[in-house]
Amino acid sequence: MRHLPLLGLMVLSGCGNAVLIPMTDADADASPAFADLGGPDETCDPARDLAVQIVTESAILLRDLPDAGFHAGTLLPSFDIRAFDLQPDDREDVIAAVHALAGQRLSEFGLRVVGEEAPEGSEIAEAPEIIARVVITDLPGAPEHCGCQGSTSALGLPSDGPAEAVVFSNAYVDNGLAGVLMRYSRKERIEKLAAALSNSxxxxxxxxxxxxxxxxxxxxxxxxxxxxxxxxxxSLAAMTTLQAYSQEARPVTTDALGVRETQCDVCVIEDTLAARRECLR
Ligand SMILES: [Zn+2]
Structure with a gap:
């Protein structure tokens, strides 16, 4: 149950039509060892906070990242603002803007955005469960491997810790965005860079x-x-405007692993998070 295969769930899940198999209700009180063996998690609280963590300092990759040709343990350097002709002091403003923009989209699904630091004054019991970690890194050469601004280790949330994704900020130098941004004021440059990073x-x-x-x-x-x-x-405007997940079924590209022919982004996300909140995987 906890390890319901991804493809199985996708087949079962239409737009909000996930077929959930009832959990067994076998003497949970009398057999605490059952949970240790991977049975239903009695401590799972469906109302707990789920979060996406955005990492901007240097980080060690937790999982293999085959798209980019990296293995777990690869050291990813920290996000470097200087490539955008901004000052070290501007870095905090960019990161704050990224948190606000990405947080705006993810809050639509009840997800929080957190940084590396533990939330101030919070008790351990209130710490959110981090379901995905996104590292923003300045790693020249990486986009030549993956051909994009980012890379994700796997499709879908793993059951053994957070999913992991990487956004290569240097890709915006390679694709010309950084150069174009030079025409803008410092304030606009910060806003547009934050939007592009948020989209990735x-x-x-x-x-x-x-x-x-x-x-x-x-x-x-x-x-x-x-x-x-x-x-x-x-289009600079499209690149630096906060984009949206599709609310309608859209055709998927042929590189889509054959998982489905159309995709309603919002529906899939809601199904995935509903399953996670109920501790189904
Ligand atoms: Zn992609």
Missing amino acids: ILHEVGHTLGLVHVDVPGQPTLLMARGGSSATKV
Whole structure:
């Protein structure tokens, strides 16, 4: 039950039509060892907070990242603001703006966004469960491997800790965004960079929640368009405007692992999170 296979869930899940198999109700009180063996988690609180963590300091990759050719244990350098002709003091403003923008989208699903530091004054019992970790890193060369601004270790949430995704901020130098931003004031540059980073973060988070790429020509402002915001590189405005998950069924691209023919992003995310909240996986 806790390890319901991803593909199985996808088949069962339409738009809010997940078929949930009832948990066995076998003498849970009398057999505490049952939980130790991986049975239903009696301590699972469906009302607990779930969070996405955004990491901007240097980080060790927890999982293999085959798209980018990295293995678990790879050291990812910290997010470097200097490539965007901004000052070290501006870094906090960019990160704060990213938290606000990404948080705006993810709050639509009841998800919190947290940074590396423990929330101030919170008790351990109130700490959210981190379901996905996104590392923003400045790692030249990586986009040549993965051909995009980011990479996700796997499609769907793992049951053994947070999913992991990486956004390569240097990709915005390679694809020309950083150069174009030089025409703008410092304040606008911070805002536009934060929006572009947020779009990439949300695209990768989408993969961790089970989303594949959608194929909608002329709609570059969908978060799960192939290559995410790289699909919008022709348009600075589209790239630096907070994008949206699709609320309607959209055709998926042929690289979509054959999981489904159409995808309603919002529906899949809601199904995935509902299963996680009920501790089904
Ligand atoms: Zn993608």
